[in-house]
Amino acid sequence: MVFLQQRLKQRQIPSFRQLALRSQVTPWQVGQLRQGQVHQMRLEPLLRIAQTLDLSLGELLAAAGLADRAPNTTLNPSLNPSPEPSPEPSLDSLRRECDRLQQQLQRQEQDLRQQFQRQSLGQLESWLKNWPKVVYAVENTKPELLAAKVLPLLHPLEELLASWGVATIGSVGEVVAYEPRQHQMLRSGDAVGVAGDAGNGSIAGNGNIAGNLVQIQRPGYRHGSDLLHRAEVKPWQP
Structure with a gap:
């Protein structure tokens, strides 16, 4: 690591800790570089350190004792500065993905609607059970049924509206x-x-x-x- 120490002096960087601060990396990452464990590092901190030292990535790797390695094959794949571009999706694949997303949205909408209906029916349960009896009584047996006895049956409707923020x-x-x-x-x-x-x-x-x-x-x-x-x-x- 003599080369790195000389480079620090040339760049007027007093210590490896200062190198970490100026490169906006951690001292632990600088320590990995000094120990030659570049294959365990990510590309971003290496590029930052190289920029601070005014070196290319290849020169920095050489200073770390990796000049005889092929960085694109022996290092962590995340270090590869120019990964192979993924093939662009075809028009058919985009259409299939669009259809899949539309079907997914339709299923979610249906599930939400059913959930909403179940919750609403749960709040209206007492009204659903009793209102038909009231209608039958008024139409057939008790036309004089007082409204005061009927009004409490409408409370579930009022509670439902209140739960909706009405x-x-x-x-x-x-x-x-x-x-x-x-x-x-x-x-x-x-x-x-x-x-x-x-x-x-x-x-x-x-x-x-x-x-x-x-x-x-x-x-x-x-x-x-x-x-x-x-x-x-x-x-x-x-």
């Missing part, structure tokens, strides 16, 4: 400040009557001014950050 904008009869981005003012004659309201659909002239009090006739819905539709409102008349 949120309501207001509730029927609620009085709120008009917000154009969330509320849609009903036209005259379109308003739906709610409890405590005449439901005649009369619209005040300034009802669509932001901040004025309005009464929600139908709630709106959001899906995450997306607006599905705005809540339908009419001016509130105390």
Whole structure:
């Protein structure tokens, strides 16, 4: 390794540790080079060391005692600076790969759809079991069945919508400040009557001014950050 030591002096590098720092390699890799274990090294650190010493790769290998070896055959294959290029894929092979990927995507889409349906059906299980009985009772035996007894059966639907991130904008009869981005003012004659309201659909002239009090006739819905539709409102008349 006399040649390497002389080269360090010529390049004004005080030590092998400094060689490692300037080459951005580890001292252990420099140690491998000094011990002649180049066949265990990767190409990148060898090239960095050679560049720092202003040597070609062949000169560096010769300095490491490997001048009589054939680097492309005796060294680690990762040291080969010019590997044989892999053949370019043919058009037919590209088409086959494209078809394979499309089929894979279709299978994944189908699996996700089935998984989504199974999860949804699991949440609707109680409704699926009980709703047909309610319909039969109303149509055949108990037409006077109170709605108060039916409404709890719709809770699974509400829970399913909530699990999807669907949120309501207001509730029927609620009085709120008009917000154009969330509320849609009903036209005259379109308003739906709610409890405590005449439901005649009369619209005040300034009802669509932001901040004025309005009464929600139908709630709106959001899906995450997306607006599905705005809540339908009419001016509130105390």
